Amino acid sequence: MHLRNEREVLGQRLLVKVDFSLLQEWQRLNYDIYTLRQIRREVRNRWRRILEDLGFQREADSLLSVTKLSTMSDSKNTRKAREMLLKLAEETSIFPASWELSERYLLVVDRLIALDAAEEFFKIASRTYPKKPGIPCLADGQKKLHYLPFPSP
Template sequence: MAGKSALSRIFCCCCEDEEEAEEKSRILSETLLYFDRETKRRRAEETNLWSEPHDASHMERDDDRELYNLLHRRAKTRRGSEGYRRLSFDIHAMRQVRRNVKERWKMVLEQLGFQNEADSLLTVTSNMPYNSLKFAVEARELLKTLAQQTDIFDDNAPPPERYLFVLDRLLILDTAYDFVSKAKRYYPKDASKQSEKETEETEVPTAVLVNHNETLNMDEGEEECDASAEVDEETFMSKSLD
């Protein structure tokens, strides 16, 4: 009887060890899956630089909606097809506008002495809530000032909300007003742009001939630069659209 009891305890211990190993394996798998999804989400956010980072639908702003719809269409288009390449070209153009704005901000930050901190100061994710802003009202006023008195933003869209968080950080560091002064100096408002824009709105648009080879080269550049982000992004987009 004693031998049977000892044998039973051994089998029970083995079963418990197996169950514990299976549970640990399941938890590890779920954890790795979570971090993989988070990595892909952050990579997509860094690539697209959403103007309204907290809008998960990307439908609140016209510029975000336009980019999202292009990504949606490309995710449903056969890779390598002419339609896919044309969509990639349009996506690249929209992303480049956003990158240019970010680069302007980075340049001004570096002029203020934030050479090592510029990238961190400009990082904004969907995990940052608006109620975390310490100086929300003041930051919004400065954002409006930058939009009205400088060319640091793209004139074709309202200033991106993501930069509220950057200005809030600068207010905490007591350098926000210095940033605005530098931005006015390096990117002064060009009055002629507004005149040109008003003229263009009254003129009849003319057809523009685009060299197919140039378009193709731009598409290839986009694929080379954002290849890994593009794959992750399409997986993300496909899941969000199902």
Template sequence: MGSGFRKFCLQCCCCCCVGDEDDDDEKQPLVPQDPLEYFNREVQKRRDEETNLWSEPGDPSHSEREDDRALYQLLQARNKTRMGSTGYRRLSVDIEAMRDTRREVRDKWKTILENLGFMAEADTLLNVSAGASHDRMRNATAARSMLQTLHSETSLFSSREPPPERYLFILDRLLYLDIAEDFLAKAKRFYPPRDDSDEDTPGLAINLPLLLARVEAMNGGGEEDESERDDGNMTD
């Protein structure tokens, strides 16, 4: 069991080494020219993954799902907006709202895992790296079936959009550890399905079309002009 679980947590890295075309005596290193920069980039990538909890962790473009695309575009728009401006603050509010919604889902899963006795292992079980691949899954069919059951028979996810693919990989781990059925039973008991009206609670649903339209408007320059006008009257 230990070796099987370890495979789920490993991330494959491929470093392409380009040799020097000149026949110099100096040997070229087998790592990137600046190892510190490379590792800092990897650390930042993992920090970004844990912060944004991408619904499609294996999609580097963050464009396959509408919710990932909305969050990614908000982040890109904020990077192009002057810090401290009205536009920057508005974007930050929208970004944190989306992140909070994703953290709420993750916290529910963590609560169930801890209740099952996985106090120390919960965070590791819930970690999904950008290198996650469907090809490495052991129980893909069963995991997808269980994900749909959780989506329709519990309130772990919003019923208005498909469940995030990242939890497919987590369920595959739970199936391998033979605790998936126990997890499903706990989820049904702790988080029974809601009525549609209950999902109007702030933080449980994000108006993705509105956010995308807002980002497109900012990319057009209208919102940025307004933020620049207001910026002189505000301090960070």
């Protein structure tokens, strides 16, 4: 009888340790998700501010809205949009250092090109979010910026 109670106690202790370990892992994961959402929100707010400065107060949210059904307005603009997005990433701090460029902002830049506002957007982004000296533009260990997985036209 005594041996059985010891086994049960040891089993319960093990379960508590496993539960605590899972809880810690869940908390870390939850924090990482929260942090990523905050970063995404900050990047989106930066883009919104610049769009509003350009005069797109009413259209800012729709310009930033990207869904699975969103497409490039003109295949001729794909290369120009990609180049402009890379230029924004390299020459401004509109994106965090470790940010991987996404299709979302490629589509937004494409829309700006179609509206003939991409160059002005870049000028405002450069003034508002200049690349800060001494802060690397690449994440630690990163050799180059992440390029977008889109074929050249």
